[in-house]
Amino acid sequence: MGHVLREGLQQVVNGLSMGSVYALIALGYTMVYGIVKLINFAHGDVMMIGAYVGWLATSRLHMSFVPALLLAMASCALLGVIIERIAYKPLRNATRVAALITAIGVSLFLEYGNMLVASAQVRSYPPVLPSVSYKVGGVYLQYGAIVIFATTIILMILLTLTVRYTKIGKAMRAASFDKDAALMMGVNVNSTISATFAIGSALAAAAGVLYGAYYNTIDPLMGIIPGLKAFIAAVLGGIGIIPGAVVGGLVLGLTESAVSALGASTWRDAVAFLILILVLILKPSGLFGKNVREKV
């Protein structure tokens, strides 16, 4: 009995670590969708680029964890802004399908572009986090798992404070509510959207570095599945809602580790997508969202 319980708790820890990665990526998805109504397909790949920057910083430049994390976040913030300016901004008034196709194009470009630059080879992160484990009540808490979880919570709180109390946060909320009205009220919508992409991409980069540091291996296609899962998390929590993205990410991570614990780890992806489909059919506004209707 005690063994089963310990095993269960161990899976909870695993689930929360993976779920934190999903949550960090989902935050960017949800913010970007909230403001430009675009599923930024390339978001998972920004996370991948973040992981590579972190890898370069730690293995080649021998930086320690925190500076590497900050460097990755800063570079990806810039990358996010550039992507938005070049690929998405000209299509802001085009059909959503056109923007979505472009996002798919950007995603493929980042994946295979990086394959050209860094090769398709799997790279391993240097041990930037001490591989210590704490035994708490029979459950092994790895140092890395604690760092991932703590970083996610800290970043989420920072983001919530930013959105709620700063000027740029107010501009974001105004622009996501009604872009034209915000524009007339003197909000610089373009720079607000840029800021949204910058913040979202920085969070994805953080997720990438944490992923690399905790799971050790990275490759150019590593962003696809976590990216899609993060989107599921964002939808699950109610797209556009910041705490929803975090809760959605953690719930998804826990569900996946439960599926693995039941010995069906190869079915994990199917379960995640099944959750997505069920949410979209039963409550498309997500756990925390409100329903809206088209005006005739």
Place this chain on the structure above:
Amino acid sequence: MKVLNKKNLVILLAVLVVYGGVQAAIAARLIPPFYSVNLMLICVYVILATSLNLINGVTGQFSIGHAGFMAIGAYLSAIVSVKLHGPLGAAILAGGIVSAAVGFLVGLPTLRLKGDYLAITTLGVGQIVQVVFFNTNYVGGAAGFTVPRTVNWTWAFWLTVISVVIIHNFTNSTHGRACISVRENEIAAEAMGINSTKYKVMAFTLGSFLGGLAGGLYANYMYLIQPTTFSFLTSFNILVMVVLGGLGSMTGSIVGAVVMTVLSAYLSQFPEWRMVLTALLLIVVMLFRPSGLLGTKEFNLGFLGKKGESRAA
């Protein structure tokens, strides 16, 4: 007979010439294996692209999981031909029918979703299909399923022609116009008495059926099918063909399928470059010519002097 007008006779003649020419070249052993594989792939992708165009272009929905239906067709036809020793025709048809059934069941609840939500859902369905075959040992699991080659040029070519004719005839009818009206303005379409759900599901089911047929052709030609063959990269590839040709244009999809297949064949030594170029092409086309090569227009044979049937869009 209205079917036998001048325009259709010219097309029929052209089709027979292409078929006969290639068939003669094959018989005379003039076509090296590299080219015959790619001829076959062109057929498979023409069916996939035109059937996805029916869903995404004609009806205005947005599926990015077409490879999932190709997979269902491929695996089902392989089961019929390998495990049940059924004839090739029955195998391919069975693949199409099961694929259509899945398309119908998936489409019914999900086609209520709009644009990008529908997109991600279809992507999810494609992933689920892949995971199911991955975990099914009866069809070889991750290692894949070995299928003897029974498809030849005659099968591939005529199945492609039949598929294209089905799509063309459906699109150019009151039912096709109903689908187009849903794309143009769903609220107005409903107000004009069009059951938009019915036509979305109809287009999705027909598209899935044809996607399944293409999968059947593929499976019975390529010797081996694996779940990873039908990943979302394959779905994206089909999407690129449709988008480059012009969403809504059947002839555009055909051109897109041919061009992209040939391009992939020649760039197969440099897969990364191929993908980077595809990605850039996709972005550039969306930025500068979002309607694709042909927009919703069709190549037509106006020069024959006779007024053709009204265009698809």
Place this chain on the structure above:
Amino acid sequence: MLLKLEHLSKSFGGLKAVADLNIEIGQGELVGLIGPNGAGKTTVFNLLTGVYEPSEGKMIFAGKDVGGLRPYQVTHRGIARTFQNIRLFGDLSVIDNVKIAFHQHAKYSAFSAILRLPSFFRSEDEMESKALALLEVFHLRGRAGEVAKNLPYGEQRRLEIARAMATEPRLLLLDEPAAGMNPQETRGLMELIRWLRDNFQLTILLIEHDMSLVMGVCERIYVLDYGMIIASGTPEEIRTDPKVIEAYLGEEAI
């Protein structure tokens, strides 16, 4: 009675857009529904055509309740509409716009279409000639092959009515048909509306802002304000009703 609305209400959240509406329209009548901006006129149309579901009350059309039906089902029962902000199939040809509205009367299945059976050609020919005849009525025959969005504004409005007529309705709902038209076009439209009613055994309910059109063409008028009927009667009675004048004060000269 062709149409009978009984205690019809619609709330959005806490807001009552339409409250306790009672309207009766007889076969062959030409009735106007007027009211200031935001009075709930278009909401009434959206309720009638199944875009919204009523919160309370009944809508009886030709003896049957049409509440809760989907929009296309309402159209099949014989109610057709136009939209305030024109909703044509802009990228399609004029004739295809009309043919789409004939869809429910098409006499072949998708299967016959794919196999190009004789029923396909028969029914397509019939739809083609019916569509051309209808366009003739609306003076649009010469435009049949043009793309709808390229028509001048007035013709787009006419095409929208033609398209609604192609569904072969018993009740036609016109949502501000004269919006954006010049006086001359409006006069032409008035004649067209009367002519339609007389020649197609049609019943017409129209929402309008242009008072000259409403007063000139309608036999009976309902006035809506804040979601409620505040007056009804002949144009003469409405013109002099103090409540109507008050509702419209500063909004429109009557």
